[in-house]
Amino acid sequence: MSHAANDTILIRGGRVLDPASGRDEVCDLLIENGVITGLGSGLDHIEGCIEVDANDCLVTPGLVDPHVHLREPGGEHKETIATGTASAVAGGFTTVCCMPNTNPTIDSCQTMEFIRLRARETAHCRVFMVAAATLGRLGKEIAPISSLVEAGAVGISDDGDVVADSQMMLNVLRTCAQVDRVFMQHAQDPALTRGSSMNSGATASKLGLIGWPKLAEELIVARDVRMLAETGGRYHVQHVSSAGTVEILRQAQARGLAASGEASPHHLLLTDEACDGYDTSAKMNPPLRTTADVEALRSAVADGTLSVLATDHAPHTDEEKDSDFENAPFGIVGLDCALGLYAKALIDSGHIDWPRLVALLTIEPARLVGLERQGIGRLEIGLPADITVIDPDMSWTIDPDEFASKGRNTPFAGLEVTGRATMTIVGGTISHQLDQSLKV
Ligand SMILES: [Zn+2]
Missing domain, CATH: 2.30.40.10 (Urease, subunit C, domain 1)
Known part of the structure; x- marks a missing residue:
């Protein structure tokens, strides 16, 4: 700034x-x-x-989004730190956490330093980094997590991809517990989602597209929660899409595990029917699900099982989204219009009130990534x-x-x-x- x-x-x-x-x-x-x-x-x-x-x-305290894609470095044709943070402040956000699936990946202190300098020169709001769990997010070699945390990483994730390998996942969870940072999982079993571009169901069948089962998310979360019981530390499911995932998290929390989850505007408002007509603007990862899932996510926000809201801000060019459904990229612009969408999904529908919505957008995400200690997500003299x-x-x-x-x-x-x-x-x-x- x-x-x-x-x-x-x-x-x-x-x-x-x-x-x-x-x-x-x-x-x-x-x-x-x-x-x-x-x-x-x-x-x-x-x-x-x-x-x-x-x-x-x-x-209210400035809004905090713990999950955005600013695309810089490497994807400046889609977004830059300048335009992404302009989008943030237009939507009321004063702090964003950017995900590591840039090019190069945020898996080294040099790349972190580059982003920090670019943010200092061009950002309109505060930018914190979530660094990669594995080198290049390839799942083969663990990233230097301790050094990345020392360099300022507020969380660890291979977002865009899951940490699929179980031995690697154990190592990552243990390391995150040691350095007191949350691990954020993009829960997607790769074997169950090969060639998939939308939710399994009637619309996928009608369109002749390979389905993406909810099981692909739920299996990973169930495995990870089982591991968390052994490793300790904090575990967070990004962009929860399935009612089954909510249930796994609810049970984990009942057992006292530090497992949390976030919901995104599109999963709180839309179903897979939005993909009808091969509408690539509704192509998301994880995919839009069913009415029952939408209702389960809203209820989970209302009862506190899902304690964080995150846009998964994922800008793409019109040319990229204009390709055929199977080849178009996943994602949606989140920051500019998130607040009105959250209000529609959660307040207009009677699930929560404004004070709770503000909590879900301020102190809750700030706590997730340890920023409340810096006064972020709070409003007090001094x-x-x-x-x-x-x-x-x-x-x-x-x-x-x-x-x-x-x-x-x-x-x-x-x-x-x-x-x-x-x-x-x-x-x-x-x-x-x-x-x-x-x-x-
Ligand atoms: Zn993701």
Whole structure:
């Protein structure tokens, strides 16, 4: 982040939510020199300060997305750290954790240093790295996990690919436990998903596509949970898609294991029927499932089995997505429109309320990757001023042409959602403002 945080900002009359402390009250919030310096009713105007009217809005800790693909280095035609983090702040996110499936892979301190420098020069929000578990994410040789953690890795994952080999998985889990970092699994049994491009079921049969069974996810998670009981440490399932996975996690948690999971907007809203007509914008990894799975994921978020939300932001070019279904890449642009989609899936449907949604997007992911110790995901006097102002009643229509991301790949174009970030403040600097005339 390149901006100096010298602005004094007074946010007036918003509903200030800090799930970490339980704060939920209408009051003012003052930011000076990048830090939260005041919280209370009727704070005095300060000469020259920027006053923000937050009436009827939520004032929350900056949102945290623990699972994004920024594509740099190696995939700059799809996204860069600059455009990916512009997409983040447009969506209300002030912290993102990028996955290691770049080229080169994030499996060395040199690549981490490169990303850190690029982020310092070009990012609009905070960027933390999840480093690879194995060299090149190839599953053959373990990555230098201790060194990567010393260099700042906040989690370990081969995302994009599973750690399939059981001996390797044991080594990785043991190492992650030793260095106190969460291991994040992309749960996909490779033998059960060869040539697969969408969920097994009626739509796949109709389209003549090879099915991707839920079992491919559930078998890996069941194996890993069994290993976790031996190794200790913390284990996290990325982009959970199946009701069966939820059940495995629920049982693991009941046994006291530190096993968690995340849900993504598309898995909380869509089924495999969205792939009908060979619509590549609905091609996801893991694939969209069934109505029963969607309902199980929503219930799991409501009861706390799934404690984290993550977009799996995965931009691609139109040319790439325009190829035939089997050859098109997996994924969806996540960050720009995630908040409205989460609200639609979880609040409009009556599963949770705004304070819980804010927790799922702030303190919960911050704890997952150990960032709450740096004050991330929390809102208190003395902490860095990462703040998101949300209008929970604002209805808007998702328009990919308005995305700050380079990607336009989404099946949600034209969908009306309610709830939007109107201002995003990173370290005391206004990094995004939806409509200057409207709220300020
Ligand atoms: Zn993944």
